[in-house]
Amino acid sequence: MEHVEYVYTSGMSESDVEARLRAGEHGVLALASDGDAYATPLSYHYDGDRLLLRVSDHDGDGEKGRFLAATDTATFVCYAASTDESWSVHVRGPVSRSERRVDEATLNEWFQPFRLFDEAVEDVAFTLYELEMEAVIGRATVDG
Numbered sequence: 001m002e003h004v005e006y007v008y009t010s011g012m013s014e015s016d017v018e019a020r021l022r023a024g025e026h027g028v029l030a031l032a033s034d035g036d037a038y039a040t041p042l043s044y045h046y047d048g049d050r051l052l053l054r055v056s057d058h059d060g061d062g063e064k065g066r067f068l069a070a071t072d073t074a075t076f077v078c079y080a081a082s083t084d085e086s087w088s089v090h091v092r093g094p095v096s097r098s099e100r101r102v103d104e105a106t107l108n109e110w111f112q113p114f115r116l117f118d119e120a121v122e123d124v125a126f127t128l129y130e131l132e133m134e135a136v137i138g139r140a141t142v143d144g
Helices: 014-023 063-070 104-110
Strands: 008-011 026-033 036-046 051-057 074-081 086-093 095-097 125-131 135-142
Touching: 014 086, 014 135, 026 063, 036 063, 036 074, 051 063, 051 104
Parallel strands: none
Antiparallel strands: 008 135, 026 036, 026 074, 036 051, 051 125, 074 086, 086 135, 095 125
């Protein structure tokens, strides 16, 4: 690996992780069931205490819902990478339906616009899930 380019990374401080989570809007939720993996991009809202995920359901009994129900410990990753800088934050813990009820105005404030994929707007419903933040790890590039 003598000619492979690389950059150094280091753990992020708690305040840097907090800032990245507060500034971010989307990431990837990884789930698992009986040896099968499932990952899906999702919008999120972090309020300093909770990580809320906006999950769509367009067919009532989709694969996403089955994996959410079967997963004991989920991992959510938000990140950015360019040639000059990169960082990632990994949040691990149980994920469950949030008891919090919010109106459409709050959803619009907390989350970026939803991207429809061949669905009619009236066929899509949203459920908030909360990822219990049992472990939070951040890494970022550093000057080598």
